[in-house]
Amino acid sequence: MKKVILLIALATGVYVPSQSVFADPFLLQDDFESYSINTWPSPDWTAVWNATDISTNKITYDPTNSANQVLKLYGEQWWSADARRYCLFPDDVYISAKIYNGSEPRTPGWGRGSIGLLGVRTLLNFYSDGTYTSWPGTSGTYQTEQWYDINIHYLRNGTDLTMTILLDGIEVFDKSFEMNSQEAEATSHYLVLNGGSTVYFDDVTVTPVPTSVFLGSLGLGVAGWKLRRRKEL
Numbered sequence: 001m002k003k004v005i006l007l008i009a010l011a012t013g014v015y016v017p018s019q020s021v022f023a024d025p026f027l028l029q030d031d032f033e034s035y036s037i038n039t040w041p042s043p044d045w046t047a048v049w050n051a052t053d054i055s056t057n058k059i060t061y062d063p064t065n066s067a068n069q070v071l072k073l074y075g076e077q078w079w080s081a082d083a084r085r086y087c088l089f090p091d092d093v094y095i096s097a098k099i100y101n102g103s104e105p106r107t108p109g110w111g112r113g114s115i116g117l118l119g120v121r122t123l124l125n126f127y128s129d130g131t132y133t134s135w136p137g138t139s140g141t142y143q144t145e146q147w148y149d150i151n152i153h154y155l156r157n158g159t160d161l162t163m164t165i166l167l168d169g170i171e172v173f174d175k176s177f178e179m180n181s182q183e184a185e186a187t188s189h190y191l192v193l194n195g196g197s198t199v200y201f202d203d204v205t206v207t208p209v210p211t212s213v214f215l216g217s218l219g220l221g222v223a224g225w226k227l228r229r230r231k232e233l
């Protein structure tokens with residue numbers, strides 16, 4: 001596909017931006033395979049609150065696949081665990097991660113796993129009552145002890161934010177709303193992975209180009225994804 005586009009461009013003299021949708025210009029990318037088992041993924045990720053307890057917050061094996069390394073967080077009630085990592089944030093950016101929530105009993109309303117931008121926004125939060133929520137608005141249900149693919153398109157235009165969230169390839173949130181000035185003007189964030197119980201994370205990425213699930217949702221080649229309605233921006 002890339003060669004075809006390049007040949008067409010050469011034939012027509014069309015300018016081809018160096019950053020095509022087929023490149024991999026990740027602003028953040030971590031599959032947690034480069035760290036040693038039973039260690040904290042330093043210096044890339046900063047441990048905060050309960051995450052400083054290395055006995056329960058560490059690189060470990062995927063509970064469903066012993067050949068795969070993941071990051072485990074363990075937050076106790078009222079004392080959750082944060083993994084934070086600095087990342088540049090352009091106005092148009094795609095965030096993805098895999099999450100597996102444990103099933104320890106927790107007070108209703110208490111969160112299990114979440115992903116967010118420090119001090120600014122929780123992008124997606126999985127609660128102990130079996131629901132997940134993004135703010136403002138949409139809620140659905142999920143299962144514990146199961147991996148989910150989170151894909152988020154975070155698009156700023158002035159003070160307007162359009163946020164689209166796909167969970168396992170299904171669009172669960174697609175909304176535009178106004179941001180405060182802090183969020184509207186930010187050029188970087190600390191991406192936060194949070195656990196209020198046992199939570200595993202893997203394959204965390206932030207990139208300014210559409211991830212494959214969004215290309216698929218636009219009908220560009222990944223079979224099985226639904227066509228996504230394009231919003232007026």
Ligand SMILES: [Ca+2]
Pocket residue numbers: 031032033068069070202203
């Ligand atoms: Ca991994």
